[in-house]
Amino acid sequence: MTEEKDVRVPSEAELDKLFEALSNWGEWGPKDERGMLNHLLPEHRAAAAALVVDGLGVSLAHDLGTVPSAENPYPAQHHMLAAGDARDDSGIPGYEASRDFIGAQVHGLGVTHIDALCHMFVRGKMYNGYPASEVRSDGARLNTVLSFSDGIVGRGILLDVAATRGVPYLQGNEAITIDELEATEARQNLRVGVGDILMIGSGRCAWRAECGGALDPANGMAGLHADCLPWLREREIAVLGSDGISDPMPGLGIPNWPFPVHQIGITGMGLHLIDNLALGELATACAERERWAFLFTLGSIRVPGGTGCPVNPIAVL
Numbered sequence: 001m002t003e004e005k006d007v008r009v010p011s012e013a014e015l016d017k018l019f020e021a022l023s024n025w026g027e028w029g030p031k032d033e034r035g036m037l038n039h040l041l042p043e044h045r046a047a048a049a050a051l052v053v054d055g056l057g058v059s060l061a062h063d064l065g066t067v068p069s070a071e072n073p074y075p076a077q078h079h080m081l082a083a084g085d086a087r088d089d090s091g092i093p094g095y096e097a098s099r100d101f102i103g104a105q106v107h108g109l110g111v112t113h114i115d116a117l118c119h120m121f122v123r124g125k126m127y128n129g130y131p132a133s134e135v136r137s138d139g140a141r142l143n144t145v146l147s148f149s150d151g152i153v154g155r156g157i158l159l160d161v162a163a164t165r166g167v168p169y170l171q172g173n174e175a176i177t178i179d180e181l182e183a184t185e186a187r188q189n190l191r192v193g194v195g196d197i198l199m200i201g202s203g204r205c206a207w208r209a210e211c212g213g214a215l216d217p218a219n220g221m222a223g224l225h226a227d228c229l230p231w232l233r234e235r236e237i238a239v240l241g242s243d244g245i246s247d248p249m250p251g252l253g254i255p256n257w258p259f260p261v262h263q264i265g266i267t268g269m270g271l272h273l274i275d276n277l278a279l280g281e282l283a284t285a286c287a288e289r290e291r292w293a294f295l296f297t298l299g300s301i302r303v304p305g306g307t308g309c310p311v312n313p314i315a316v317l
Contacts, residue, residue, distance in 0.1 A: 007252065009176045010226050015257040015264070018197045018226065019122060022233050023268045025129050032128055035117055035146040035270015040238035044195035047297045048155040052316050058285055059113035060241075061312040064104060070216040072110030077103040077314045092295060105310040107275075109217055109245070114300060115273045117143035119307045120266040139276075148272070149302050156296025156315055157196050159184040159221075160283050162203030166293045169203025169210075172220020173248045176200065178231050182236040188292045194236040197214015197296045200224065204243035205280025226260040233269055240265065241274030241313070274298070274313065282315050289317060 010018075020069075028038045042170040065072040084090055088096050106113050110135040117127040118140035126133045127143055134141040161176050162169050164184040170176070185191055192198055202222040209216055215221070221244035232240060240246055240261075247259040258265060285290045295316040301309045 003040075007225065008227070008256060009252045010257075010260075012255045012257060015226060015254060015260055018229060018260075019264050019268045022229055022264060024233075024270045025127070025268075027270075030128070033117065033143045035127055035272065036233075036236070037148060037152070037238050037270075037272060040152070040197075041238045042193040044155060045153050048074065048153065051155065051293055052295050053289075053291070054317060056285060056317045058282045058315045058317070059312055060274060060279065060280045060282060060315060061310075062110065062278045064310060065110050066104075067109065069214045070218070072108055072216040074105040074108055076105075077101070081174040089260070104310055106306070106310060109221075109276065110214065111279065111310055112276045113274070113308050113310045114145070114148075114298070114311070115262070115266060115275065115308045116306060117266055117270055117272065118141070118147045120262050122263050122267045125267070127267055135307070140307055141305070143235055145300050145303050145306040145309050148300060151300075152197065152272075152296070152298040153239060154296055155196050156199060156294050157190065157192055158199045158201055158279065158282055158292045158294075158315075159188070159192070160201040160279075160286070160292070162201055162206075163187075163287065167203065169207040170222035172222065173250060173252075174202070174222040174272065175225040175248045175252070176222060177225050178228050178247075180289065181231065190293055192235050192237060196295060197239040197241065198200075198232070198233070198237045199247070199277060199279060199282075200236075200240070201273075201279045201283050202243055202255045203280075205278055205283075209280075215239065217249065219287065221249040224261050224263070226257075229261065229264050229269070232265070237271075239274060241277050243277050243279045245275045246273050274311065277313065285317055291317065300313070
């Protein structure tokens with residue numbers, strides 16, 4: 001359990017100004033679709049490979065749920081096209097195989113996924129000023145998952161904020177502050193920098209376990225306060241991930257800015273978000289080694305027009 005604390009609630013006007021102040025539109029040219037991924041350079045990838053010490057690989061994804069729950073009301077569809085009893089239905093003598101079909105809602109609260117920059121709009125525009133009309137009924141034309149189709153590989157950083165507070169998990173709708181991010185940096189003896197893939201740990205895996213393996217979104221999730229957005233831009237990170245959705249949920253009740261990290265981060269700054277990471281095992285492994293920096297790898301499905309996709313990021317320590 002965590003203690004209640006007072007949280008400053010920004011006004012709508014403040015967030016209007018923040019959106020304009022933090023905009024990266026045009027920063028990497030009028031046709032850019034990568035946003036802050038431009039901070040992640042080949043030399044950063046090469047340096048990240050040197051962080052591997054004992055070769056432990058840790059999956060940062062939850063299982064793709066196929067059963068409805070409060071956390072995942074629209075589960076993935078998984079059915080067999082050919083099971084063991086139909087293994088030889090291909091008509092090819094000697095060829096025996098099973099086959100299946102998978103379909104999923106990408107942006108669910110129980111699905112580990114990455115948001116493409118076409119996922120969010122502010123006043124009818126997405127990142128770099130492209131109009132919302134570029135996302136059509138058959139998919140997006142710009143800012144899609146194909147903008148990172150070569151993968152995201154670099155230095156991953158876990159800031160375990162729950163551990164800094166000395167609690168197993170943060171309660172729903174708690175807002176993490178800049179002071180807490182910097183206190184976690186100091187405790188872990190590192191500094192978030194250019195090109196990093198930053199992950200914020202709020203202890204969601206521990207809370208899930210306490211709730212029997214799934215959370216009810218009505219209980220909310222912790223996330224970053226909007227005041228953290230300038231800090232993320234100043235540090236020039238490449239990607240932001242969390243064990244929630246990066247925003248406090250259900251939110252602070254600010255008119256027209258229900259989820260400012262999504263709205264300002266994705267649309268204004270061009271910051272890709274990875275939602276619903278499974279960080280519990282990684283947090284344990286990092287604490288045991290007293291190392292919270294590692295090689296991070298993520299490959300996305302090549303979905304033309306995709307606004308995001310389920311992913312299985314891997315940390316290699």
